[in-house]
Ligand SMILES: Nc1nc2c(ncn2[C@@H]2O[C@H](COP(=O)(O)OP(=O)(O)OP(=O)(O)O)[C@@H](O)[C@H]2O)c(=O)[nH]1
């Protein structure tokens with residue numbers, strides 16, 4: 001490329017910038033003033049670029065991965081993070097969960113209806129009529145699923161024939177569980193849908209809210225009927241009572257302990273309801289947020305929490321996220337010692353968790369990643385043991401230790417710790433907590449410890465780089 005040579009200078013701009021030869025003293029003073037001003041502005045810009053760079057370096061992006069089998073409590077843990085660290089957004093989104101919670105409740109009622117024998121010689125004399133009136137809930141369930149699936153633009157939510165056992169499978173939707181696709185887009189889509197309905201309740205016809213309200217007495221009568229309870233007991237539809245939550249069977253979540261509240265016309269989910277709602281995850285989603293100043297932490301810390309689908313077919317999607325992660329929270333729902341996986345009824349839930357834990361501990365890609373173990377669903381474990389289920393019957397090595405929560409959780413903790421010690425490629429510290437992630441008070445303290453540990457680990461890693 002030809003160069004422009006003017007005078008003795010190699011600088012092509014000198015020629016352009018050189019003052020005119022006939023410059024008057026006034027013009028010169030004005031030029032110098034302008035040059036001084038330009039220099040000041042340029043220095044200001046340089047300074048702000050420098051500051052921005054320092055800020056960017058200081059800004060922490062911490063990555064946390066949630067792992068564990070399906071229904072272990074990963075998404076619930078993520079919601080706890082959201083509740084604690086982005087409380088405003090979490091509160092605002094509560095209304096979007098109403099349809100999911102209504103569906104959870106209706107599912108449980110339908111499971112009970114399906115479990116009842118057709119003979120009318122059962123429970124109170126009014127039961128046959130009650131059952132007949134409740135049949136309409138099948139249609140409501142159908143329309144709620146449709147709304148949560150096809151009607152939401154682009155099938156952001158989807159219903160799929162999954163692994164969910166049914167009592168008699170004679171209903172077209174009985175083996176389907178609604179799940180969410182990755183990302184938070186479903187919330188936006190649902191918000192738009194609720195808005196577009198235009199009515200105060202945000203329902204679609206037939207309004208699930210009004211049907212549930214009309215049937216609330218019947219629902220309560222069904223749920224409290226002694227004959228019905230006896231059938232559920234005989235058919236081994238185990239009732240797992242959590243605080244305010246009652247779980248029927250492995251895959252059916254319900255709000256049967258809150259019928260009056262959930263079926264009211266003005267029902268808006270509470271924060272606890274959102275934590276207890278069941279919406280299966282399929283795929284992997286990264287949730288980004290900055291801690292709100294109101295959450296008591298400095299803003300500017302960006303968190304990226306990855307929530308994965310835990311069912312067996314989903315495990316292969318975890319791998320790409322092993323790179324560049326600061327810490328992993330692994331959830332093992334220890335209440336599942338006497339349960340099987342919904343997707344493979346030949347596999348014991350606890351055994352599956354142990355195998356997954358072993359695989360994570362021994363993974364070379366994760367050799368320097370901190371592992372935090374949540375022995376989850378301790379509330380259900382407690383109730384199970386108190387109701388007389390003997391742990392040693394399912395876990396022989398538990399032997400004749402006392403059949404209580406404290407002994408059982410200590411036992412599990414030491415077993416998981418031993419696996420971690422044996423299989424980790426490099427020695428690592430063991431962080432093991434007994435959790436009930438639906439419980440906000442205890443979980444808040446645990447998540448604060450995890451947060452501090454993750455930030456410490458992140459800083460340590462940054463210094464090593
Ligand atoms: N009682 C009780 N219920 C819990 C606990 N943790 C989670 N749950 C409930 O168990 C159900 C499953 O929890 P999720 O957080 O959806 O499970 P997940 O691991 O995300 O499951 P996938 O998305 O299928 O992988 C939800 O209804 C939760 O409210 C707990 O500690 N105690």
Ligand SMILES: [Mg+2]
Nearest residue numbers: 074075280281
């Ligand atoms: Mg999930």
